[in-house]
Amino acid sequence: GLRELSKWEQGVIFIGNTEKDSQELDIAQDLFSDITAKGIPVRVGSRGVLLNSMFETAEKNNKMDLMQANLLVAEASPLTDTEKRIKNLIVTRDISNHHVIVMENSKAFVFLPGGVKTMNRLFDLITMMQTKKAPTKPIVLIGRDFWQPIKDAIFNATQSYSPPLIKPQDAELVQIVDTKEEALTILSPVLGIPAQAEYTKKAEEALRISPAES
Numbered sequence: 133g134l135r136e137l138s139k140w141e142q143g144v145i146f147i148g149n150t151e152k153d154s155q156e157l158d159i160a161q162d163l164f165s166d167i168t169a170k171g172i173p174v175r176v177g178s179r180g181v182l183l184n185s186m187f188e189t190a191e192k193n194n195k196m197d198l199m200q201a202n203l204l205v206a207e208a209s210p211l212t213d214t215e216k217r218i219k220n221l222i223v224t225r226d227i228s229n230h231h232v233i234v235m236e237n238s239k240a241f242v243f244l245p246g247g248v249k250t251m252n253r254l255f256d257l258i259t260m261m262q263t264k265k266a267p268t269k270p271i272v273l274i275g276r277d278f279w280q281p282i283k284d285a286i287f288n289a290t291q292s293y294s295p296p297l298i299k300p301q302d303a304e305l306v307q308i309v310d311t312k313e314e315a316l317t318i319l320s321p322v323l324g325i326p327a328q329a330e331y332t333k334k335a336e337e338a339l340r341i342s343p344a345e346s
Contacts, residue, residue: 136222137237143173143200144319145234147253148244148274152181156244156275161189162312163242168195172323175200177234177253179215182244187214204230204249231256239322240270242315245278254306262302270322271306272315279308 144167150156164174164186174190176183176199183201190199200220205211207225215221224230234241234253243254254273260266273279283306290297309315316323 134233134236137202137233140175140200140220140237141173142237142239143175143198144323145175145177145202145238145241146182146186146244147177147234147241147246148182148250149178149180149246150182150244150275152185154245156278157181157185159274159309159312159315160242160244161185163315164189165193165195166312166316167319167323168193168198170323171198172239173198173200173220175202175238177202177204177230178246178250179203179205179212184214187218202230202233227252235260235266238269240272240319242272242274242319243279245275258302258305261305262298268305270318272318273306273308274310274315276308276310279306283308 144163146160146164148156148160150160160182167174168190174186176186183203186199190196196219199218201215201218202222202224203215204227205223205225211223222233224233231253235257241257243250254271257266257271261268261271273283283303287298287303291300307314307318309318
């Protein structure tokens with residue numbers, strides 16, 4: 133898997149298990165269109181609704197060459213017809229291997245609402261960056277109504293200890309958005325996509341990335 137992945141151009145990873153026709157999915161599809169329009173690949177790390185929606189968007193925009201997928205598939209679970217049609221596809225059977233492949237060869241991460249598997253990937257990424265075992269990269273969470281209560285609960289709980297279990301700046305490893313424009317601004321330092329000025333400074337400070345380093 134890693135050998136094949138090393139041949140791919142770095143992309144933006146999308147993970148989640150949101151509902152079909154949700155606002156978060158609409159934003160993700162719009163992001164896919166804008167990112168791939170710049171010639172940057174988008175890699176999907178979740179099966180189901182998210183993968184199928186991204187596939188439809190790629191076909192519609194004639195960007196199948198820029199769609200990638202890293203999927204965790206159980207031994208007894210066959211690939212779907214849609215999955216079989218993805219040229220740039222890596223299938224892993226082990227959850228630990230999938231975690232590694234999700235992290236590697238990536239520019240940034242975008243998470244939609246999801247369940248245990250989605251949370252597992254997210255907190256694994258945050259922990260790796262927090263402990264300096266992986267480079268800091270943008271992590272965008274789409275859907276403030278879903279993600280903000282989770283972030284607030286975790287942060288408040290960890291701050292109740294003395295000393296606090298996490299540093300305040302670690303909470304800024306993830307950025308929560310409700311619009312495509314907010315997401316693109318946070319991603320812009322690593323993607324080279326023009327951003328709205330009012331969000332740019334906050335994004336650069338949170339990610340500790342300067343324009344000269346992007």
